[in-house]
Amino acid sequence: EAQVTQNPRYLITVTGKKLTVTCSQNMNHEYMSWYRQDPGLGLRQIYYSMNVEATDKGDVPEGYKVSRKEKRNFPLILESPSPNQTSLYFCASSLKEQGYTIYFGEGSWLTVV
Amino acid sequence: GQQVMQIPQYQHVQEGEDFTTYCNSSTTLSNIQWYKQRPGGHPVFLIQLVKSGEVKKQKRLTFQFGEAKKNSSLHITATQTTDVGTYFCVYNFNKFYFGSGTKLNVKP
Numbered sequence: 001e002a003q004v005t006q007n008p009r010y011l012i013t014v015t016g017k018k019l020t021v022t023c024s025q026n027m028n029h030e031y032m033s034w035y036r037q038d039p040g041l042g043l044r045q046i047y048y049s050m051n052v053e054a055t056d057k058g059d060v061p062e063g064y065k066v067s068r069k070e071k072r073n074f075p076l077i078l079e080s081p082s083p084n085q086t087s088l089y090f091c092a093s094s095l096k097e098q099g100y101t102i103y104f105g106e107g108s109w110l111t112v113v
Numbered sequence: 114g115q116q117v118m119q120i121p122q123y124q125h126v127q128e129g130e131d132f133t134t135y136c137n138s139s140t141t142l143s144n145i146q147w148y149k150q151r152p153g154g155h156p157v158f159l160i161q162l163v164k165s166g167e168v169k170k171q172k173r174l175t176f177q178f179g180e181a182k183k184n185s186s187l188h189i190t191a192t193q194t195t196d197v198g199t200y201f202c203v204y205n206f207n208k209f210y211f212g213s214g215t216k217l218n219v220k221p
Binding site for chain 2: 033041042043044045048058090099100101102103104105106107
């Protein structure tokens with residue numbers, strides 16, 4: 001089954017404690033991205049990757065890091081989480097040959113206290 | 114810069130009423146996609162429009178792309194409670210640009 005899998009789905013953490021949200025897709029998509037969704041602000045892109053070893057900043061990259069060492073994986077790293085990073089995070093992937101239809105993961109609810 | 118404006122932000126309808134959400138851009142769009150996000154869920158692809166004046170239908174949903182390719186709409190005929198969710202448009206030009214979404218609530 002074609003899917004984007006992200007973990008953890010739910011996490012409560014403390015300020016400053018590094019965490020990684022993993023993302024994996026099984027569709028051989030070259031394009032992957034991370035979004036955060038906040039009430040009243042909609043979906044905002046954090047980082048995206050056009051292919052392996054090719055990452056770029058989205059609209060709200062501050063406080064986040066990503067890596068793309070393999071085509072299927074695109075982890076999101078919060079080196080020193082702060083309460084303003086409490087949000088719902090979505091990983092997504094897409095393929096040019098499919099018109100860049102976006103496949104979203106199920107989301108990760110992150111709370112930083 | 115590239116922007117897609119979406120209205121309305123919220124819509125409350127009685128079951129059986131129609132619903133429409135609109136996306137507008139100041140620049141010509143090469144394509145536009147529509148997604149639905151159920152409460153507590155993740156966005157799911159509905160359709161993509163690429164041609165000027167294109168109209169596509171999916172059961173009670175009708176999608177339109179304007180003649181000038183600067184606007185698009187999603188119309189739901191005779192809403193049902195299963196239509197509840199947020200609908201948003203997405204435009205792709207080197208990166209993805211998201212409309213802010215229209216949250217639809219349907220009262221039974």
